[in-house]
Amino acid sequence: MFKAPRGTSDLLPDKQKFSRHIESIASQLSSLYGYSRVDTPTFEDSSLFVRSVGEGTDIVDKEMYSFDDRGGDSMTLRPEGTASICRAYLEHGMHNFAQPVRMHYFCSVFRYERPQAGRYREHHQFGIEAIGDPDPSIDVEIIKFAHDLITGIGLNQINLFINSIGDSNCRPAYVESLKKYYETYRDELCKDCLTRIDRNPLRLLDCKNEECSQLSIEAPKSINYLCEECESHWESVLDYLKELEIPYTIDHKLVRGLDYYTKTVFEIQPKDVGGQSTILGGGRYDALIEQIGGRAVPAMGFATGIERLTLNLIKESVDIPDIKSPKYLVINVGDKARIRAIKIADQIREKGTGAMVANGTRGLRGQMRQANSLNVPFVIIIGESELERNELVVKDMATAEQNICSINDFMSAL
DSSP: OOOOOTTOOOOOHHHHHHHHHHHHHHHHHHHHHTOEEOOOOSEEEHHHHHHHHOTTSHIIIIIOOEEEOTTSOEEEEOSOSHHHHHHHHHHTTGGGSSSSEEEEEEEEEEOOOOOBTTBOSEEEEEEEEEESOOOHHHHHHHHHHHHHHHHHTTOOSEEEEEEEOOOTTTHHHHHHHHHHHHHTTGGGSOHHHHHHHHHOGGGGGGOOSHHHHHHHTTSOOGGGGOOHHHHHHHHHHHHHHHHTTOOOEEOTTOOOSOTTOEEEEEEEEETTOOGGGOOEEEEEOTTHHHHTTSOOOOEEEEEEEHHHHHHHHHHTTOOOOOOOOOSEEEEEOSHHHHHHHHHHHHHHHHTTOOEEEOOTTSOHHHHHHHHHHHTOSEEEEEOHHHHHHTEEEEEETTTOOEEEEEHHHHHHHO
């Protein structure tokens, strides 16, 4: 018997209301903030992600789904959304648009990693990107958007963590200091962190190994190494957050998992939970477009996983409205009545109201049980006698009240 591949899942009808709810709030906010939708291909040239995400990251080294196509080109299923958006920005000359270009996306993301709660090998993301403006007000706009999204879907017990990791001017001195600190503890580091010291030192702070995590507490802090420009940017971000009354915590270990981040980085987590519980994360990536072949263009964005948000909505018992089922179920008794029932249901749908036809091979009682299981508000009953009089019976399933009316009058009332 076939099953969904490990690390993937089927989104069945009873869970659809959560993802639809998240997507609805995200779309509404995108409209309010002026972020237009962009859809990019599911797979891209592998080198796009190697150059943007960075060699030495877990994504590139361990998690990408890469393959050679029939033309011999190396392709990779999208492991994250930002690189593709930046590639589209370059390819379509969006630098000629009014800046910043504000975009949002919904997409599938593929990473070969150990499946766990809220993390799958194929999962779904919502993200936004603002490309073309270096001002710290953009950082705060995106953080506020993220805050509005998480609270808007119903999650209010959250923490916002922020940090600044500087840029290419000031980060080298910080990285050197970080390497010196960890070199003194080389014997206590996990296997991955021994590699990270030389290849990707910032990721030392992001290690989830308990001993490595303890070492990171006393590690050098990036905000103590910021150059004048980065420090000014950082202080402006904090001032704007205070002005908007958005509570935050500075987390000196926060670096995010991708190489392309610069200056502001942030995450949102549920309260009293840490580590792998991050439900949204993002930051500024002013060097990314240059890394993939364009000129330097400042940019900022975030992404969040739909499955991770859904788990938290369920955990917090957030009341999500059910997806509305059709208003009417047309119950029919007899072959002629079934033919007419199909026509009546079609006429109801043409008027913009949901309707289904009950299983006419069942008797009246069986069709009423079907109505209860489908949770429809009303049933329409039509049999041979109703056909002769051109009438139908409308039953309110909540009150059990029944009314008889002509088919023409019913359609006019709709």
